Every structure is written in C-alpha cells, then in structure tokens.
Amino acid sequence: xxxxxxxxxxxxxxxxxxxxxxxxxxxxxxxxxxxxxxxxxxxxxxxxxxxxxxxxxxxxxxxxxxxxxxxxxxxxxxxxxxxxxxxxxxxxxxxxxxxxxxxxxxxxxxxxxxxxxxxxxxxxxxxxxxxxxxxxxxxxxxxxxxxxxxxxxxxxxxxxxxxxxxxxxxxxxxxxxxxxxxxxxxxxxxxxxxxxxxxxxxxxxxxxxxxxxxxxxxxxxxxxxxxxxxxxxxxxxxxxxxxxxxxxxxxxxxxxxxxxxxxxxxxxxxxxxxxxxxxxxxxxxxxxxxxxxxxxxxxxxxxxxxxxxxxxxxxxxxxxxxxxxxxxxxxxxxxxxxxxxxxxxxxxxxxxxxxxxxxxxxxxxxxxxxxxxxxxxxxxxxxxxxxxxxxxxxxxxxxxxxxxxxxxxxxxxxxxxxxxxxxx
Numbered sequence: 370x371x372x373x374x375x376x377x378x379x380x381x382x383x384x385x386x387x388x389x390x391x392x393x394x395x396x397x398x399x400x401x402x403x404x405x406x407x408x409x410x411x412x413x414x415x416x417x418x419x420x421x422x423x424x425x426x427x428x429x430x431x432x433x434x435x436x437x438x439x440x441x442x443x444x445x446x447x448x449x450x451x452x453x454x455x456x457x458x459x460x461x462x463x464x465x466x467x468x469x470x471x472x473x474x475x476x477x478x479x480x481x482x483x484x485x486x487x488x489x490x491x492x493x494x495x496x497x498x499x500x501x502x503x504x505x506x507x508x509x510x511x512x513x514x515x516x517x518x519x520x521x522x523x524x525x526x527x528x529x530x531x532x533x534x535x536x537x538x539x540x541x542x543x544x545x546x547x548x549x550x551x552x553x554x555x556x557x558x559x560x561x562x563x564x565x566x567x568x569x570x571x572x573x574x575x576x577x578x579x580x581x582x583x584x585x586x587x588x589x590x591x592x593x594x595x596x597x598x599x600x601x602x603x604x605x606x607x608x609x610x611x612x613x614x615x616x617x618x619x620x621x622x623x624x625x626x627x628x629x630x631x632x633x634x635x636x637x638x639x640x641x642x643x644x645x646x647x648x649x650x651x652x653x654x655x656x657x658x659x660x661x662x663x664x665x666x667x668x669x670x671x672x673x674x675x676x677x678x679x680x681x682x683x684x685x686x687x688x689x690x691x692x693x694x695x696x697x698x699x700x701x702x703x704x705x706x707x708x709x710x711x712x713x714x715x716x717x718x719x720x721x722x723x724x725x726x727x728x729x730x731x732x733x734x735x736x737x738x739x740x741x742x743x744x745x746x747x748x749x750x751x752x753x754x755x756x757x758x759x760x761x762x763x764x765x766x767x768x769x770x771x772x773x774x775x776x777x778x779x780x781x782x783x784x785x786x787x788x789x790x791x792x793x
Contacts, residue, residue, distance in 0.1 A: 380403075676776055
C-alpha cells in the first residue's frame with residue numbers, strides 16, 4: 370500500500386479517537402466514525418464536549434469527515450480502532466465495545482486493508498480475539514488478504530502540555546512490511562517520533578504495564594498514608610522529607626480512577642490468570658487503591674465527630690467529581706465512592722464541579738451537580754479534585770461556604786497545611 374494513497378477511518382471519537390482523527394485529517398482523507406449520532410452532529414458543528422479539541426483545531430482537519438453510518442467506512446483502507454475497553458463488575462475485561470467495532474470493521478473490510486488497534490487490551494488480544502472476528506465477518510484471511518497493527522494510545526485527558534503530537538508513539542504490525550508502513554504513517558503526524566516494537570504483543574504489553582507501574586507506585590504511597598495515619602504522622606511531611614533525595618519518586622496519596630490506571634492492571638492480571646499464574650503484587654496494589662474512597666470517607670466522618678458535628682443532620686459539599694483535575698471526564702471516577710459512603714450517614718450532600726457535564730453526571734450516576742454552592746451552609750467541605758479553578762477561588766472563599774463549626778478535608782493537598790485543613 371502506498372502511504373500517499375490511503376484513506377483512514379478512525380472508529381470511536383472519544384478522548385483518544387478525536388485528537389487522532391484531527392491530526393490525520395490534516396494530511397490524509399480521514400473519516401471519523403462513531404455510533405453516537407449526537408456526537409457526530411456536535412462535531413460537525415465544531416463542538417467537542419470532551420474539551421480535548423478546540424473549534425479552531427477541528428477546523429484545521431480539512432480532509433476530515435464525520436459519520437455514524439457504517440457503510441461510509443467502505444471507502445477506507447486503513448481502520449484505526451480507538452473504542453473504550455472498560456472492566457465489568459467482576460473486574461474482568463469488558464470487550465463488548467471492541468467486539469462491536471471489530472464486527473463493524475469486518476463488514477467493510479477489503480483485500481489488503483489494514484486494521485490498527487489503539488484500545489488498551491491484554492497482550493495477545495489483537496491477534497487472538499480481534500483477528501478471528503475480522504476474519505469471520507469479512508471472509509478474509511489475516512496476513513494474506515488483510516493485516517493488523519497495534520499502536521497504544523497515550524492520551525492524557527485534560528493535559529494541554531503532553532498532547533498526541535508531543536508523545537512518542539509505539540507502533541507494531543502483523544508482518545515486518547506492514548509494521549514499517551504503520552510506523553511511517555504515524556511518524557508523518559507525530560513530531561515527537563515513534564518506536565517500532567518487535568511484535569504486536571510487545572506493543573500491547575508495553576501499554577498495559579505503563580499504567581500498572583503507575584498504579585503500583587500510587588498504591589505504595591496510599592498504603593504508607595494508611596500506616597502513617599495510624600501513627601499520627603503527617604504523610605505529606607514524610608514525603609517532602611524523603612523527596613530531598615534525588616531519586617525518590619514524587620507520588621502522592623489519593624483516589625485512583627479514570628479509564629487507564631484503575632483499569633489496565635486488570636487486563637494484565639486477567640490474561641495472567643488464564644495462563645495459570647495468579648499475580649500478587651499487582652492485585653494487592655489494586656485492592657489498596659480501590660479501597661481509598663472508603664478510607665478517605667472514614668477519615669472525614671472521624672474528623673467531623675471530633676468537631677462535635679451531628680453527622681445525621683449535617684450538610685456536606687464535595688468539590689470535584691471528574692476523575693482528575695481540569696477535565697470533564699467522569700469515566701470510573703472514584704469520587705462516587707466517597708459520595709455513596711457519606712450518603713449512608715446524611716442525605717444532604719451537594720456536589721460541585723464546574724468542569725463536568727451536568728446531564729452526563731445525572732445520566733451516569735443519578736447525581737445532580739450543584740451549579741453554585743451556598744454561603745454559610747456546609748458542616749464539611751471535601752476537596753476531591755485539584756481543579757485549578759478551586760485553587761484560584763482560594764481557601765478563604767471556600768471557607769465562606771462553611772458553617773462556623775466545620776471541617777475542610779483537602780484530599781488533593783491543594784492548599785497549605787497552615788490553613789488548618791484536614792488531609793490524608
């Protein structure tokens with residue numbers, strides 16, 4: 370396939386797919402496909418509710434088109450799949466979105482087409498799970514009449530510094546020739562460069578361990594926080610002291626949510642257990658991080674009791690509901706754990722987050738987002754997300770929203786300890 374004669378289709382226009390589609394559409398004819406017709410309508414109007422791509426940036430994708438009609442995919446010869454890969458209630462991979470994407474692509478696959486996956490999966494999934502679906506739906510044979518690639522996404526939602534074109538892209542392909550073509554394709558839009566992995570499985574494994582490593586580092590700090598709490602030692606003071614050594618890693622305790630760090634380790638452990646090995650370190654880290662919502666909530670309740678606050682009659686304000694700062698992404702937010710725990714003690718809980726979509730929060734979590742917290746109202750204020758807007762408000766403005774006898778629990782160390790705040 371001539372790289373100058375390609376037509377790309379990006380399947381899934383979320384936080385990952387849309388920025389990728391926009392970059393490709395600056396150089397190649399590119400179709401952005403999503404089954405959500407409302408999402409397609411918004412993008413055609415220059416609106417991206419994920420806030421990852423501005424209206425001006427969308428306008429720069431001059432070779433781009435948008436569609437929710439699967440038949441439009443037929444004119445493409447390179448398909449890039451960027452659908453979500455979540456976990457189910459049993460913490461097992463939920464591959465339904467991936468399966469649907471493979472079926473849609475398979476129905477449109479033609480001789481010599483290439484399918485590249487960016488969705489995070491367990492090592493082996495592209496060739497062992499996706500390929501058979503593509504073969505079954507298309508009637509074509511892998512590495513004879515169509516080819517595969519894998520290039521793991523490294524998008525960091527809400528991060529305006531580390532964006533797609535500034536992050537080295539890992540690439541791979543199902544044959545040496547296809548791998549080199551895929552690498553050239555990504556190199557043409559990624560100034561930061563590419564890294565051509567030796568196989569698809571290596572690229573899949575590289576992606577899944579990136580977030581597993583980070584998850585374990587945070588889990589260690591979270592466990593230290595729990596221990597130091599029992600010792601009545603300030604965790605941040607310990608970390609600041611230890612951080613004076615040049616090679617100490619600057620992780621902080623907190624909630625671990627989102628679509629990557631809190632999910633990817635389960636993809637690796639799922640495959641490992643299929644092969645007869647039960648991971649201990651990885652799952653131990655996941656157990657600690659999954660339990661931090663409960664730990665934080667218990668600390669909040671204890672601090673309220675120490676202040677003589679009647680919890681059953683109290684009113685609480687939670688500041689922040691997205692899974693991370695300066696981002697509207699609600700996927701797998703762990704703030705919901707705190708909300709649900711505190712709800713057992715008092716029904717009077719307001720949630721304030723100027724970033725999130727009010728309708729999405731209501732639809733996904735049945736929570737009504739408060740647009741403007743009241744003054745002199747709250748017995749406890751819990752800062753759960755380090756939005757810059759909260760920092761800009763200042764602690765004095767936040768304190769004005771509290772009653773005379775109150776606690777402010779700063780989960781994210783957003784303000785100085787000298788402000789007389791409760792912290793992890």
